Amino acid sequence: MESSSRQIQKVLNDGAQRLLARASDSRSLTRDSLAPRISAAVDKYLLRDDPQISEAEIAKFIDELQADDLCLIIACERGDEHAWNDLVERFTTTVRSAARSASSNEDAAEDLAQSIWAELYGLRTRKDGAPASKLAYYSGRGSLAGWLRAVVGQLAVDTFRKQSRLVQTEEDADLDRLAHDASLGEGQAVLASIPTPEESMSNRFAQADMQQALNTAVQELAAEDRLLVKLYYFDNLRLREAGAVLGVHEATASRRLTRIQTDLRKRVAKILIDERGWTQTETEKSFAEVAQHLDIAQI
C-alpha cells in the first residue's frame, strides 16, 4: 500500500515536471508547488472512482491538464502580482460577459463581476484565518475561462436564490398549495368533460395511477436518460441545448428521446399491469384517453 502511494507520488511529481515543461510561462513555479494541486485533481476525478487506476492513466490525466492556466492560477494564489495582473487583463472580458448573462441589468452585472474578483483575490477569510480564495479550486482539467464562467454562474444563482428565498418565504407555501391544486385541477378539468360520475371517478384514478407509474418509470431510467428527460421536459431546454449538456449532437438527443419515450411507455404499462392489476386493454385505452384529455387541457 505504502509502495503504491509512493509510486503514485512519483507519477505525480513526474507529471508536475512535465507540466512545467509544457507551460509556455511556468511563472517560476516548482514541481513541489504544483504537485499538491495535481494530486488533488487526480484524487477528485480519478482515484475517487477507481482507486486502482493505472499509473499510465494518471500520467495521461496529468498530461491533459491546462498547463498555462494552472500555472497562472497557482502563481496568483501564491501572491504573484504579475500573474494577477495577467489574470485580470486576460479574463476581465470573460467575467464581465458571464456576469451580464447572469444578471438582469448592467449595474447588477458590474456588482457581480466585482464580487467575483474579490472572491478570487481572497478578500474573504476562512474560519482558520486563511484567505478563502476560490482560486484554490481550479484543477486545470477544464479551461480557465470555463471555470471563471462557472464561478460567476454559481455566484449568480446562489445570490438569486438567496434573495428569492428571502422574498418568497411566505409565498412558498402558497405556491406549493397552488401547485398541488393545479395538479388536482387538471384532473378536475378532465372530470368536467366526462359525462358520468362513474367514468369521471374512474378516469381520475386512472390518470393518477398513470402519472405515478410514469414518475416511477422516469426514476428507473438510466441516469443519462433521466438527465435528458429532465433537461427537455423539466427544464424546457431545446434538444440542441440538452444535447450539449449530454455531449451529443441534437439529432442524437432527438433519437435518444424517442427511444426513451417508447421505453417509458412499456415501463408504465408494465407497472400498471403488474402492480395495479390493469389489463392490457385498459392500459392502452387509458393511455389514449389521458393523452387526449391532456391535449385538450393544454389547448
Add this chain to the structure above:
Amino acid sequence: MKEEINNEMDLLLRRLGRRPETSAFDGNGDVDHLDADELSAYAENVLPAAARARYVTHLAECARCRELVAQLSSSAGVVHVAEVAKPSVPSGLRKFLASLFSPMVLRYAVPALGLILVAAIGLFVLRPKQSGDDSIAQKTEAPTSTSITATNTPDPNSPAAKTFNDQQRQEAAGKPAPSSGSTGNQPAAAAPETTGTTSQVADTSRDAKAKKEEQQPVVNEAPPAPKPTPASDEVKRPADAEGRREASSVQVTAEPPRANAVEVQSAKIEERKAAEVAKARSDADANKGQATFGAASSGIAARSRAQSKDDAEKDKNEAGETRTIAGRHFRKKDNVWIDSAYDSSKSVTTYTRGSEAYRSLTADEPAIKTIAEKLDGEVIVVWKGRTYRIK
C-alpha cells in the same frame, strides 16, 4: 403507431415536467452541488468517464446544477462539439465505415447516387452536341481578342467564297473528308476560309492560322466533284440540320454587315473568318491572276498557298465598295452591285439598259432608273418585293 405512442408519452412527460420537482437535492442547501471546476469540466466534456457518470447522476436530480451546466454548455458549444467529435475518430475505421453503410445512410444515399448517375449519363449523352457548340464559342472568342475589325464580307463569286461554299455543301451533306485526318476540326478549319477583311491581325496568331490554311485544301477535296454553283445558289441554306451553323455564316457573308443587324454570334463567326482571311492576306504576294474557282474545287490534293493569298487579295480590293442609293444598300461583288436585301432564292427579272422593257420599268419606277444610273455595270436591286437585274 409509434408516433402516437410518442405523442402520448410526450404529453404525459410534459405534464410531469410541469409539476414542481420533488428532488432531495433541490432546495436543500446541505447537498453538495458540483463546484465550479466540476461544472466547467463537465460542460467542456473533459472529465474521465467514471467521474462524468457520477456527475450525470447528480445532474439528473439537481435542477440547480443542471441550470448551470446548461448555461456553460451553451457557452462552450464550439469547444464541446469539437471535443465530442474527437473520440469517434480513434474508435476505429470500422465504425466509420459501418456508419457510412448503415441502413439510415443508405436509405438516402442510394437514391441520391442513382440520380447522380442518371444525370452523369445524361450529360455524357448530350455532350457531343454541346462540345460542338463550345468549340465554336471558343474559336470565335480568340479572334475577337486580337482587335480584329471586319469591314466587309466577301463576294460570293470569289474563289475563296466558292471554296467555302463548297465546304458548306460538303458539311451540310454530312460527307466526311476522305483524305483528311482531322475531320473533327473540319468546321473550325472550314469556317476561317470565308472571306472578310481586317484592319489588324495579331502576329501571334498567324502561325497557327497559316497551318489551318494548309489543312484546308484537304478539306476542300472532300466533296466529290461538287458542281460550281452560281452566285444565286451560294446563299442557299443547307437543308441538313448539321449544316445550320455553317449556313448562318454563309448568310452573314452574303449580306453587308453594316447594312444589317447581324446577330452577335454570326458577327463573331464573321470576325473569325475575317481574321483568317486577313492572315492569309498578310502573307500574300499579290498574285491575283492565279486564283481560279476551278482550282479551288478541282480536287487537287494540295491547293497552293498563293491561291488563298490571291483570294484574300481580291477581297481586299473589293472591300468597302458599298453604296446607298434611294434607300437601298448595295455592295459590289465582281463588278455586280448587289442589293443587301437580295435573296437568291427569289426569281430575278433581267433588264438591259436602254431596252424598251427597261424604259417601261423605269417609267413606272423612277427610283430604279436613279439606281441604275448611279451604279455602273450590272446591278441587282430589290424593289417592292421583286428582284431586278439591270445590265
